[in-house]
Amino acid sequence: MKRLLKGGRLVDPANSRDGMFDVLIDGDRIAKIGRDLPVHDGMTVVDIPSGYIVCPGLIDMHVHLREPGQEHKETVATGTAAAVAGGFTAVACMPNTSPVNDNAGVTEYMLKKAAEANLARVYPIGAVSRGQKGEQLADIAELRAAGCVAITDDGRPVATALLMRRALEYASMFDMPVIEHCEDQTLKGDGVAHEGFQASSLGLRGIPSEAEAIMALRDISLSSLTGGAVHIAHMSARQTLAAVRFGKAQGARVTCEVTPHHFVLTDETLAAPIPYDTNAKMNPPLRETADRDAMIEGLSDGSIDVIATDHAPHAADEKQVEFDNAPFGITGLETAVPLCFDRLVHKGIVSLPRLVELLSVNPATILRVPGGSLGEGAPADVTILAPDLAVTVVAARMKSKSKNTPFDGWDLRGGVAATIVGGRVVYVNQSAHLVI
Amino acid sequence: MKKDLLGIADLTPDDIYRVLETADAMREVGQRPIKKVPTLRGKTVVNLFYEPSTRTRTSFEIAEKRLSADTLNVAVAASSVLKGETLVDTAMNIEAMSPDMIVLRHACSGACHLLSRICKSRIINAGDGMHEHPTQALLDAFTIKEHKKDIAGLKIAIVGDLLHSRVLRSNALLLTKLGAELWVCGPPTLVPPGIECLGVHVTTSVDEAVRDADVIMMLRIQQERMQGAFFPSLREYFNVFGMTTERVKLAKPDVIIMHPGPMNRGVEIASDVADGPYSVILEQVANGVAVRMAVLYLLAGGVEDEAAA
Numbered sequence: 223m224k225r226l227l228k229g230g231r232l233v234d235p236a237n238s239r240d241g242m243f244d245v246l247i248d249g250d251r252i253a254k255i256g257r258d259l260p261v262h263d264g265m266t267v268v269d270i271p272s273g274y275i276v277c278p279g280l281i282d283m284h285v286h287l288r289e290p291g292q293e294h295k296e297t298v299a300t301g302t303a304a305a306v307a308g309g310f311t312a313v314a315c316m317p318n319t320s321p322v323n324d325n326a327g328v329t330e331y332m333l334k335k336a337a338e339a340n341l342a343r344v345y346p347i348g349a350v351s352r353g354q355k356g357e358q359l360a361d362i363a364e365l366r367a368a369g370c371v372a373i374t375d376d377g378r379p380v381a382t383a384l385l386m387r388r389a390l391e392y393a394s395m396f397d398m399p400v401i402e403h404c405e406d407q408t409l410k411g412d413g414v415a416h417e418g419f420q421a422s423s424l425g426l427r428g429i430p431s432e433a434e435a436i437m438a439l440r441d442i443s444l445s446s447l448t449g450g451a452v453h454i455a456h457m458s459a460r461q462t463l464a465a466v467r468f469g470k471a472q473g474a475r476v477t478c479e480v481t482p483h484h485f486v487l488t489d490e491t492l493a494a495p496i497p498y499d500t501n502a503k504m505n506p507p508l509r510e511t512a513d514r515d516a517m518i519e520g521l522s523d524g525s526i527d528v529i530a531t532d533h534a535p536h537a538a539d540e541k542q543v544e545f546d547n548a549p550f551g552i553t554g555l556e557t558a559v560p561l562c563f564d565r566l567v568h569k570g571i572v573s574l575p576r577l578v579e580l581l582s583v584n585p586a587t588i589l590r591v592p593g594g595s596l597g598e599g600a601p602a603d604v605t606i607l608a609p610d611l612a613v614t615v616v617a618a619r620m621k622s623k624s625k626n627t628p629f630d631g632w633d634l635r636g637g638v639a640a641t642i643v644g645g646r647v648v649y650v651n652q653s654a655h656l657v658i
Numbered sequence: 659m660k661k662d663l664l665g666i667a668d669l670t671p672d673d674i675y676r677v678l679e680t681a682d683a684m685r686e687v688g689q690r691p692i693k694k695v696p697t698l699r700g701k702t703v704v705n706l707f708y709e710p711s712t713r714t715r716t717s718f719e720i721a722e723k724r725l726s727a728d729t730l731n732v733a734v735a736a737s738s739v740l741k742g743e744t745l746v747d748t749a750m751n752i753e754a755m756s757p758d759m760i761v762l763r764h765a766c767s768g769a770c771h772l773l774s775r776i777c778k779s780r781i782i783n784a785g786d787g788m789h790e791h792p793t794q795a796l797l798d799a800f801t802i803k804e805h806k807k808d809i810a811g812l813k814i815a816i817v818g819d820l821l822h823s824r825v826l827r828s829n830a831l832l833l834t835k836l837g838a839e840l841w842v843c844g845p846p847t848l849v850p851p852g853i854e855c856l857g858v859h860v861t862t863s864v865d866e867a868v869r870d871a872d873v874i875m876m877l878r879i880q881q882e883r884m885q886g887a888f889f890p891s892l893r894e895y896f897n898v899f900g901m902t903t904e905r906v907k908l909a910k911p912d913v914i915i916m917h918p919g920p921m922n923r924g925v926e927i928a929s930d931v932a933d934g935p936y937s938v939i940l941e942q943v944a945n946g947v948a949v950r951m952a953v954l955y956l957l958a959g960g961v962e963d964e965a966a967a
Contacts, residue, residue: 419852425767425789425824428851496775498768542746544766544788 223542224248225645226259230270233277235575236583245276247602248301250644251492254598255465260375268658274612274639278596279311279603280325281585282555282632284376284401284455284479284530287313287344290331291320296535296623298335298344300438301555304533304622305342308555309638311603312343312593313533314585317354318377318511324360325350326368333369341648343603345371345591350389350400356381359388366396367429371589374401376455379437386441391451399451399477399588404462405429405506414546416507420489424498426545429507431459442469442476453588454478458506462517467525472634477588479528480559482554483508483628485517492630500541500548503629504534521580522571528588529580531558535624553622557629563636567609602645608654611637659956662774662781665790666831674832678800680952681945687724688947698727701958704755705731706749708764712942713919714784714794718761721950727758727958746801747771758958760889762786767824780957785863788822794918795828797949799855801942802873805914810837813956814910815867817899818877821848821888825918826877830856844877844899847888864899871909876901876927891926896923906936914938 227249230245230254240302244259245615257433263268270276282305288296296304298315305313317323317331322493323332329346336344349364354360354375362373380386389400410433413558415427432524435570438454442465445452457478469476482505490510491502522528534551541548562581572580582605586594592601615632617625639654640647647658666674687695693856703722707715713729722729727750727776733880734748743762751937752760759780762770767787774781785791799809806812820826830853833840840851840858862865868874877896889895906913915927915936923929932939 304822417851419855422850422852423827424854425787426825497771539744539746542772543744544764544772545768546766 223645224264225250225254225266225268225572227268227270227276227604227606228259228260230274230276232596233275233574235579235598236278237597238586240575242485244561244625245596245604246515247604247642247645248271250602252596252598252600252602255596261422270606271655274656275574275607275609277605277607278582279643279654280309280559280605281312281591282310282558283315283528283585283589285315285533285555286314287315287552288535289333289335290328294537298332299339300338300623301533301535302339302341302344304553304620306637307621307642308557308641309559309605309607309641310342310555311605311641311643312345312591313633314345314371316376317347317349317462322349323347323351323370324354324365326364327479329365329368329370334418342398342643345369345377345456345537345589347372347374347401349373350375351385353551354378354384359385359392360430362392363396364466366398371399371591372399372453374403374455376401379403379407382390383440383444387444388446388464390444390448390470392618394450397555397590399453400438401453401455402441403435404441406436407431409433409436409629410587414630416489416509418510420492425491425568426492431461431509431513434459434593435461435465436503440466442466442474445469445474445476446472449475451475451477453544454555456484456506456530457517457526458484458509458513460513463516463520470525477527477584478535479530480517480521480526481532482558485514485521486561486565487515487628500629501544501552501626503545503548503550504532504552505550518571521566527584529558530585531555531560531620535622536626537624538626540628551626553620553624553627556620556622557605557615557627560615560634560637561629563609564634568635580601602642604642606639606656608639608651609636610653611635611639613637631648662742662770663782663792663957664770664774664781666792666795666828666835667790668926670800671835672950674796674799674836677949677952678803679955680956681800681948684951684955685756685945687951693724694726695724696726697955698722698725698958700760701727702780703727703729703761703954704752704757705729705761706734706752706763707731708734708769708786709726709762709786713946714763716954717943717946718784721947721954724947725951725954745769745772746776749777753777754781759954777785782953782957785824787824789824790828792823792828793946793950793953794825795832797946798829798875798916798918799832800945800949800958801916801938802914804941806872806937809833812838812872813841813870814838814873814875815841815843815871816875817843817864817867817901819848819879820844820877821850821855822880825866829856829875834858835878841867841871847890865903866910868905869908871913873914873916874901874906874909878920879922879925896925901931902926903930903934904926906931919943938952
């Protein structure tokens with residue numbers, strides 16, 4: 223079956239295209255890109271409304287799908303439904319499931335569930351260490367063969383410098399990055415919020431920014447030592463960004479990501495509008511204005527490689543508890559694009575091609591997965607964006623099984639019109655003016 | 659005043675003065691042969707305590723009984739928590755029995771805010787984690803005012819474990835709202851980051867803090883919260899930060915010494931200071947009943963702006 227996306231602005235930085243190009247999809251592949259492509263019989267023609275953007279499918283390289291083990295929070299099916307509703311054609315899912323994804327059996331289970339759901343592509347990320355215990359390397363070759371695209375002990379850092387060194391060395395033989403949740407556990411202690419005036423005034427135990435930066439510096443040094451690629455997950459502190467810039471300047475193989483909540487919110491969200499809102503509790507914590515502004519600067523100047531959501535669904539009753547006792551994390555898949563448009567693109571901080579790099583090209587490059595490009599012959603993973611669509615975030619209407627978002631009720635400008643995975647239209651936004 | 663008393667942060671200076679004036683009237687009730695007025699007759703007050711407390715719970719209970727409220731104590735530490743019931747579920751069950759007020763003591767900061775959002779009952783914060791202990795700050799202000807008349811312009815030193823102290827946070831908010839010059843002092847490991855943003859002077863020198871002070875308030879070293887090594891030993895702590903007669907001499911001759919209790923004698927305060935002529939520690943306890951009667955009265959009985967709540 224052939225589908226012609228006609229009349230949209232194609233933003234495809236991997237192929238240096240930004241302009242009015244038609245996109246012809248044949249089956250699950252991109253067949254042709256060109257200006258004013260001819261319409262033939264049997265083609266489904268999709269007229270892309272003026273102002274809409276056609277771009278390579280977005281890839282979220284940091285999500286928690288919770289299956290197996292915590293299906294009350296999310297399943298692969300509900301998580302990938304949330305992904306495609308958020309414009310993501312692929313997600314990389316973290317190994318801190320129950321059991322941990324430290325062996326081929328768990329990886330294969332995730333991939334089987336993803337095939338059954340048949341929505342977004344799912345790229346499992348394996349554990350660095352067996353059981354994420356930080357003691358012994360997991361069977362990384364086996365994980366790789368089963369389909370894992372990277373390794374991480376996300377949720378906690380790789381416990382020791384020695385284990386991180388071994389992980390970087392060992393994973394380099396498969397050209398897999400090691401993704402690090404940077405956090406010195408001793409400095410973090412039992413902290414629940416960014417260490418600063420807000421936490422002090424609310425009587426919450428603090429997590430200093432340096433808990434993150436110290437670990438990032440360790441890992442960047444170990445990357446230099448081993449030549450292995452390290453990717454710093456969900457960066458939150460300006461000190462960590464400085465560490466990444468330092469590493470990049472030294473030629474270390476370091477990349478990094480930031481979440482929408484860390485470039486939109488600050489620790490003032492702890493106090494207002496809802497005091498002690500557990501949807502403002504995430505790890506790493508929301509930091510100060512200077513950190514939030516540093517993240518925006520890093521997005522603007524190119525020091526930050528990726529925007530990832532750290533989509534962390536939790537059931538309502540798990541979050542409706544004392545702040546200290548609430549789990550860390552918020553959902554992110556269905557709010558990322560509106561937040562990126564509203565806070566980055568429309569404010570002139572990043573251009574559209576740069577946004578596509580952050581959300582598609584660079585995650586594909588770092589994880590060495592297909593996508594990030596709409597070249598002829600590439601998989602037909604396409605996201606259609608509506609930059610001026612008025613979006614009101616309604617948590618209750620989200621596809622994710624969990625509704626733990628601090629953005630409920632927010633009015634934002636810019637959203638997703640449709641999502642196409644392997645040539646199949648898997649999501650159409652009913653409030654966008656798109657007949658597909 | 660608002661529906662609930664969650665913290666000093668929500669009170670205006672006028673609110674604070676109204677509580678203190680009402681407390682002055684309430685104190686007289688405790689001096690009668692029959693220490694009871696019918697003000698809260700027919701009102702149900704639940705004292706929901708998730709942390710062990712002798713002084714605060716007793717003080718609230720006496721205050722409630724003197725106002726003729728029907729009062730009951732729920733000490734949750736030993737019951738529902740062990741069965742895995744959440745705070746919200748426990749509160750909703752209590753709510754189902756239509757109490758008028760819930761006095762909550764909880765180890766987690768913000769626990770009262772959580773209940774405030776889900777409960778129709780009025781919530782009184784009797785201490786939430788490291789956050790606030792508003793009735794303690796109100797009774798401290800009442801005690802200071804008795805001795806010093808006007809709080810504005812006084813030099814007040816608070817010395818001890820600032821980091822873990824809800825008494826510090828409530829007092830810092832209250833005393834700065836009323837115009838005191840507040841000095842806080844403790845080892846750097848026990849100073850909350852950014853505390854100077856509350857408009858207080860921070861020092862590690864006890865001498866600097868207490869010099870010419872009108873009021874010295876000692877904070878308890880909360881050994882139960884000490885999971886980290888915040889200072890080398892209790893002995894060293896006393897040597898550097900303990901309140902001794904010599905240090906008290908640096909303060910004004912009419913200084914008063916306060917402590918929210920329970921005291922660690924020989925740790926943060928020398929026994930001769932605790933029992934000495936400047937000590938108003940037991941007055942604080944006595945005033946606590948009157949201040950809590952005032953809070954209960956204003957929230958439940960004497961609410962003037964019910965419609966606004």
